[in-house]
Amino acid sequence: MAILPLGASAQGILDPQGPVAVGERQILFNSLGIMLAIVIPTIVAILAVGFWYRASNSRARYLPDFNHSGRLEVLVWSIPLMTVLLVGGVAWLGAHELDPGKALPARMKPVTIQVVSLDWKWLFIYPDEGIASVNQLTIPVGRPVSFEVTSAGVMNSFFVPQLGGQIYAMSGMLTHLQLQADHAGTYRGMSAQFSGDGFADMHFDVDAVDAGSFARWVEAARNEGSALDAGTYTYLTKPSAGIAPVTYRAVTPGLFDRIVAAEMNHEEICTRTSMRER
Helix, strand or coil, rough: CCCHHHHHCCCCCCCCCCHHHHHHHHHHHHHHHHHHHHHHHHHHHHHHHHHHHCCHHHHHHHCCCCCCHHCCCHHHHHHHHHHCCCCCCCHHHHHHHHHCCCCCCCCCCCCEEEEEEEEEEEEECCCCCCCEEEEEEEEECCCCEEEEEEEEECCCEEEECCCCEEEEEEEEEEEEEEEECCEEEEEEEEEEECCCCHHHHEEEEEEEEEEHHHHHHHHHHHHHEEEECHHHHHHHCCCCCCCCCEEEEEEECHHHHHCCCCCCCHHHHHHHHHHHCC
16 A cells, blocks of 8 residues: 555556556556456455354354355356456457557647667657657647657567557567657656667657647757768667667658668668668
8 A cells, every 4th residue: 555656656557648548547447347356255255264164163064075066166157257258358349449550539630750669779750840859759749649660670669658558669560559648748658678788778758748849849850960861870770778869850751661671781771772862
């Protein structure tokens, strides 16, 4: 009980800040309630049986020849069967309702963000805005965000606990995740998949801001920093940890698609990008 207040104040799945996270928490609570409806009576029954059949209770009947009871069999098997059906039903319905690739209901067009996991940092490309950032994710409040996730190295897991959803980033593959922040704030993002020595530093802040602040951030990013071209990307692919957040004012067209291309190594990406620029 003393630990509960500490857990409630932490930035985690029990403090949702978006519709996906709220739905996932509800699935957790529903599953917990169903299981407690079984666990609590079972614990009470164990204590009651032990108390009733104690040696000093002369009213308890001793039946040494008892070997079968149809009623007990029905009771013993029906309870776990109902548990499996109820918990499985909740998980099945929730998995379809919160499908990572399913678009969130909204009147506004989603913000598309392309995510690349590197050793040991996160690269975020905003294709519609023409900018990019490393270890810094800024999104508008109340507007869906459509993530396209891949990896330029080993497998990682993209996870923002308070916004919900966890999706794997895999080399040569593209996964999708739909999230939304309902409240302004800074939320912790991380990798939930161990990926080597720099894993502990592979985290980032998600800044959820209003539409005006988001537009100003985009404009500021377009007017400062360097461009994310072939040479910059090659530098980013080198293993490094604890990288400070940085933005890029422009992105070479088609870079993300070439990163996703199956089994394309860094040298091939740089060569093809340079040839296209020429």
